[in-house]
Amino acid sequence: MSVDDKIPVPAAGGKAPTAGEGVTVIGLGRFGGQVASTLRALGHDVLGIDVEPQRVQQWSDVLRHVVQTDSTDEVALRQLGVPDLGRAVVGIGENIEASVLTVLALAELGVKEIWARASSAKHGKILSAMGAHHVIYPEAxxxxxxxxxxxxxxxxxxxxxxxxxxxxxxxxxxxxxxxxxxxxxxxxxxxxxxxxxxxxxxxxxxxxxxxxxxxxxxxxxxxxxxxxxxxxxx
Known part of the structure; x- marks a missing residue:
């Protein structure tokens, strides 16, 4: 299968087919979507995750692997092979609770490199405490x-x-x-x-x-x- 071939969008809990050099991007809003799109353009395999079905459908035309699931669900992330990809970007911005719990789930799964978007300094401190290795403040x-x-x-x-x-x-x-x-x-x-x-x-x-x-x-x-x-x- 070439990099431009499409695969069906897996249902929540489905298995992402690529491991090793890929990147998981969680939250496909403006920030996460731009990160995912740029990574894809640079030739990286991206697993996109979002809880909103409309976003999943939208990004299924851009990314090879897009999943609708609850990113705070550690079991679902494990089934998707997120720990095997090694790197994850949490682009969730407005829902601070979901952002923090997602980072915690990734840390519990042993994801080696976690990048997380923060909307404030306090938010960033909590993300770091939960296990984020890199905290990003795009608005600031x-x-x-x-x-x-x-x-x-x-x-x-x-x-x-x-x-x-x-x-x-x-x-x-x-x-x-x-x-x-x-x-x-x-x-x-x-x-x-x-x-x-x-x-x-x-x-x-x-x-x-x-x-x-x-x-x-x-x-x-x-x-x-x-x-x-x-x-x-x-």
Whole structure:
């Protein structure tokens, strides 16, 4: 069976056919659905689980394996082979009780890597206490990103923590035609140029001898404060 072949959607308690390198995504709303879709596009085998039959039907056209079942039911998850897949993403957001009990069920089953979406700091602490290895705050992360974008000249912004962020900005005029090594941005702002995107959308990782062309964009790395101060100066 090829990766694009469809299989019937199994009923609750049915057995997912793939184990080993797959990922279980529980909760196929906006967040979980996007995670599942991207994983599928990257070539990973995904077992999608949701309690709502409409979502199961919707995602049966995208994912090879979609199941309608109660994700807090440890027995059902075991029968589906969830522990064998090794990795699980809990995308349940609004129903905190279901989110917490699902993470607990996954932990009890010995799932090796559990990623869980949290809607608040307290929710995240509970998920960690229940056994989640990675807690994600998508709303907070997006809010932080938008705040940086609307108050600076950055075109894109990603932060991993207070000590490391990445930002894309238009190349300042005083950099155009010069090499990255001549820019002295590290000395002036503490940021490092890690990439250059030309006007034709070609991207190159920056070396000291890389010349910054006209109408290009650069990607810089540094702390959130350093990146923001550099963007404000462009």
């Amino acid at each position: 992360a997006m809010g932080d990103r938008v705040a940086h974008l609307i108050t600076t000249r950055m075109l894109d912004f990603i932060t991993l923590d207070d000590t490391f962020s990445l930002a894309m900005t238009r190349a300042p005029q005083n950099l155009v035609g010069r090499t990255v090594g001549q820019s002295s941005l590290r000395e002036k702002f503490g940021v490092l140029v890690v990439g250059v995107k030309a006007a034709d959308d070609t991207f190159a990782f920056a070396l000291p001898e890389t010349v910054v062309p006209a109408d290009s964009m650069i990607v810089v790395a540094g702390s959130a404060q350093q990146v923001q101060e550099f963007a404000a100066s462009t």
